[in-house]
Amino acid sequence: YAQDWYVVDSTRGITANKYLNTNLGNAEATLPQGNFTSVGATSVGISSGTWLNSTGSYYQMWMWRANGGTTAANSVGGTASVTQVDPSGGFSIVTYTGFSGASGSSTVGHGLSVAPAMVIHKSRTRSSGWWTQVPNLLTNAGYFLDLSGTGAQTDLNSYGTMNVPTTSVFTINGVDGVGGESANYVAYCFANIEGYCKVGSYVGNANDDGTFVYTGFRPAMVIMKERDSADDWVLYDDQRGGYNLSQSGNTALYPNDNYAQDNYFTIDILSNGFKLRTSSATINAGSANYIYISFAQNPFQYATAR
Numbered sequence: 001y002a003q004d005w006y007v008v009d010s011t012r013g014i015t016a017n018k019y020l021n022t023n024l025g026n027a028e029a030t031l032p033q034g035n036f037t038s039v040g041a042t043s044v045g046i047s048s049g050t051w052l053n054s055t056g057s058y059y060q061m062w063m064w065r066a067n068g069g070t071t072a073a074n075s076v077g078g079t080a081s082v083t084q085v086d087p088s089g090g091f092s093i094v095t096y097t098g099f100s101g102a103s104g105s106s107t108v109g110h111g112l113s114v115a116p117a118m119v120i121h122k123s124r125t126r127s128s129g130w131w132t133q134v135p136n137l138l139t140n141a142g143y144f145l146d147l148s149g150t151g152a153q154t155d156l157n158s159y160g161t162m163n164v165p166t167t168s169v170f171t172i173n174g175v176d177g178v179g180g181e182s183a184n185y186v187a188y189c190f191a192n193i194e195g196y197c198k199v200g201s202y203v204g205n206a207n208d209d210g211t212f213v214y215t216g217f218r219p220a221m222v223i224m225k226e227r228d229s230a231d232d233w234v235l236y237d238d239q240r241g242g243y244n245l246s247q248s249g250n251t252a253l254y255p256n257d258n259y260a261q262d263n264y265f266t267i268d269i270l271s272n273g274f275k276l277r278t279s280s281a282t283i284n285a286g287s288a289n290y291i292y293i294s295f296a297q298n299p300f301q302y303a304t305a306r
Contacts, residue, residue: 002258006031006052010069011084011093012124012186014039020122020186022147022255025177028124041068060240060253062221064091076109077169079179083111088299090114090191095124098172098179105160106179107169108187115165116189117199118293120147121177124184128177131156135164137201137291138227141171144178145291148256150230165189196299199292201227206286210267210276217296218271223255224283224292231282232256236267236274244268245277 005022012018015038017031033049044063046053053059066084074081074094081096092111099106110116119133130147138145141164142157156162159180160173170189172179179185192199198215205211221237235253240261244250245268251261265283268275274294276284283290 002260003057004258005255008036009084009093009186010039010066011071011082011095014044014069020124022130023257025127025129025148027126039069060237062237065089066091066093072111074109074111077107079106079108079172081108081110083109085111087113088193088196090116090193090197092116092189094187094189096172096179096185096187098123098181098183098185099174100180100182101174102176102180103159103174104180105162105171105173107163107171108179109169110165110187110189112189112191113167114191115167116170117192118190119165119170120188120190121172121179122186123177123181124186126176126181126183128175128183131175131177133162133165133170134199134291135162137199142173144175145225145227146256147233150232150256152226152228152230190293193299196296198294200294201289201291204276204281204284204286204288204290206279206281206284208277208279210278210284212270212275213273213292215273215294217294219269219274219294220297222267222269222274222292222294224290226282226285227289227291229281229285229288234265234283236269238269 006019008014014036035049035052038045071082071084074083085092121131131144135141138153142162143153156175159175163171174180202213223235225233232254233256236250251263265280266277
């Protein structure tokens with residue numbers, strides 16, 4: 001069914017029901033029905049409220065392990081932050097307050113010991129884009145994609161000099177949604193972790209026998225976006241719909257919009273990556289460049305043998 005996307009995390013407060021919508025630019029708000037009632041090591045409790053638990057509706061939830069809600073002050077860089085870090089998964093949640101105005105730059109500590117390959121920024125207190133930095137795969141570190149929109153990569157360098165993240169900090173500039181206007185921000189940082197998380201790129205071939213993309217593990221989830229043209233973000237996982245082409249294909253969801261799932265575009269999820277099974281320009285235009293982020297079920301060192 002068509003419904004907005006909801007992002008909650010244990011830094012901002014899951015049971016406090018503080019949410020953001022990836023398909024909207026709105027500021028942080030509170031779920032009015034108190035939908036999240038508890039959070040544990042392996043589960044969350046959901047209330048009977050109709051926002052996230054309507055009778056007869058189907059829902060999907062993706063969860064990343066952080067640090068059990070335990071945060072730490074981080075004074076590395078020019079702007080202080082609060083971090084919650086899962087080193088094994090290469091994932092951190094970072095909250096910080098931006099500088100005044102709409103130009104300039106600063107650095108923010110992310111808490112990881114490796115450089116993030118993708119950083120997703122969002123203003124909590126102002127309407128803004130979900131500005132996504134993929135510094136080694138876009139034109140340069142000052143180019144961003146907006147997770148809440150369909151636009152091609154956008155040059156935001158005029159708002160302040162941006163640098164590639166290091167093993168300790170990422171850069172912010174004056175963009176509303178990255179670091180300006182004295183707003184409160186959250187950033188989600190993802191590093192490449194062998195056997196678990198891969199941020200990468202591929203080139204389309206406009207063929208139903210599409211490009212094979214090697215990740216080094218069996219993806220449980222893949223999100224992709226064309227870099228240079230206006231089109232949707234597309235998300236696949238191994239829990240919904242069919243399974244690979246012989247079973248009508250994996251169904252797609254769109255983080256930038258509230259569409260219901262569909263199978264207009266499809267991929268095969270394989271033991272070591274994924275293969276495009278459509279000629280659609282959304283995910284496989286000829287000679288077009290795409291970025292993606294993919295995840296295995298668990299970080300490799302914690303995977304359960306079967």
